[in-house]
Amino acid sequence: MARVYNFSAGPSTLPESVLAKAASEMLDYNGSGQSVMEMSHRSPVYDEIIRSCQSLLRQVMNIPDNYKVLFLQGGASSQFAMVPLNLMNKNHKADYMVTGQFSKKAKDEAERYGEVRVVASSKDKNFTYIPKITKADLDPNADYLHICFNNTIFGTKFPYIPETGDMPLVADLSSCILSEPIDISKFGLVYAGAQKNMAPAGLTVVIVREDLIGNQMDVTPTMFNYKVHADNDSMYNTPPCYSIYMCKLVLEWIQNEIGGLEKMKERNAAKAKVLYDFIDSSKLFQNNVNPEDRSMMNVTFVTGDADLDKKFCKEAAEAGFVNLKGHRSVGGMRASIYNAMPPEGIDKLVAFMAKFEADNA
Numbered sequence: 419m420a421r422v423y424n425f426s427a428g429p430s431t432l433p434e435s436v437l438a439k440a441a442s443e444m445l446d447y448n449g450s451g452q453s454v455m456e457m458s459h460r461s462p463v464y465d466e467i468i469r470s471c472q473s474l475l476r477q478v479m480n481i482p483d484n485y486k487v488l489f490l491q492g493g494a495s496s497q498f499a500m501v502p503l504n505l506m507n508k509n510h511k512a513d514y515m516v517t518g519q520f521s522k523k524a525k526d527e528a529e530r531y532g533e534v535r536v537v538a539s540s541k542d543k544n545f546t547y548i549p550k551i552t553k554a555d556l557d558p559n560a561d562y563l564h565i566c567f568n569n570t571i572f573g574t575k576f577p578y579i580p581e582t583g584d585m586p587l588v589a590d591l592s593s594c595i596l597s598e599p600i601d602i603s604k605f606g607l608v609y610a611g612a613q614k615n616m617a618p619a620g621l622t623v624v625i626v627r628e629d630l631i632g633n634q635m636d637v638t639p640t641m642f643n644y645k646v647h648a649d650n651d652s653m654y655n656t657p658p659c660y661s662i663y664m665c666k667l668v669l670e671w672i673q674n675e676i677g678g679l680e681k682m683k684e685r686n687a688a689k690a691k692v693l694y695d696f697i698d699s700s701k702l703f704q705n706n707v708n709p710e711d712r713s714m715m716n717v718t719f720v721t722g723d724a725d726l727d728k729k730f731c732k733e734a735a736e737a738g739f740v741n742l743k744g745h746r747s748v749g750g751m752r753a754s755i756y757n758a759m760p761p762e763g764i765d766k767l768v769a770f771m772a773k774f775e776a777d778n779a
């Protein structure tokens with residue numbers, strides 16, 4: 419059976435060579451006589467897998483030594499609570515930027531634990547842009563500023579990193595991690611659900627500056643305490659073993675086949691340009707996002723006619739381009755073109771869109 423081009427926002431497409439490698443190691447990992455799915459997380463053979471996953475991530479993302487890498491579960495959504503429980507600890511105040519549905523959820527969750535202020539929101543224009551803020555907009559007493567760097571549902575991305583001075587900047591990187599180089603030293607903490615750009619679902623990666631660990635509120639559940647996971651090298655309890663193994667394979671793919679994050683960015687920028695250029699030149703399709711805030715990972719577009727959008731998604735799926743329906747809160751279409759979407763997937767999608775446009779003129 420032929421593989422489809424899968425534009426799902428997550429879980430999403432994985433590199434074919436990674437899937438092939440995982441398949442070849444499925445029954446017998448590296449002479450161990452077992453699948454990675456079956457082995458003890460305390461075994462030396464698994465220890466080697468989680469260690470190399472972490473060291474590869476550090477290398478590929480150029481993570482400074484004073485940051486811990488944690489492999490957790492619970493999805494990015496658990497971080498919406500874990501961040502305030504651990505970081506909203508001095509003045510019990512935090513600043514949030516609301517640039518979409520996930521940052522709104524993060525803000526709502528934080529309100530359970532302290533005083534939350536919305537510094538800026540783009541709700542006035544249905545989240546089609548990223549507000550500009552400066553340090554002067556921040557509450558100097560806030561314990562941190564939280565942002566969602568790439569807004570998966572609306573197809574926007576921060577074109578800048580907010581300047582926060584000494585205040586820790588916290589970012590949800592779920593849908594853009596590993597898509598391009600990012601200077602981790604500008605952040606106090608970043609987190610990502612792995613199922614967009616790193617691995618299958620089940621793994622949540624947290625990268626946190628060491629001095630921010632260990633100040634959790636007393637009510638913090640053990641499993642929601644960064645210190646517990648940091649002190650135990652992400653082995654306090656059973657980690658999401660197989661997803662961590664897959665993450666290692668994806669990182670090897672980025673390093674060895676792509677050539678690192680600079681190359682990944684070039685490839686992703688070129689892919690996104692093909693799609694945005696076509697949409698901008700099309701009379702049928704349009705993208706409503708402020709051009710400089712466009713996401714390189716999630717490309718939203720509409721025809722302006724809900725029935726035609728529906729027809730497009732149906733015919734696209736029949737032609738092998740699946741999961742193009744936009745999020746239910748936005749409508750229209752969304753092509754999630756994460757790292758693993760090959761450039762020819764975009765070229766073929768654009769050819770299909772051109773034909774659909776001609777047929778429906």
Ligand SMILES: *Cc1c(COP(=O)(O)O)cnc(C)c1O
Pocket residue numbers: 428492493494495496520566568569570590591592593611612614
């Ligand atoms: C997908 C996504 C989430 C939700 O992630 P879960 O792992 O399902 O909890 C949160 N934030 C962003 C930016 C996302 O793309």
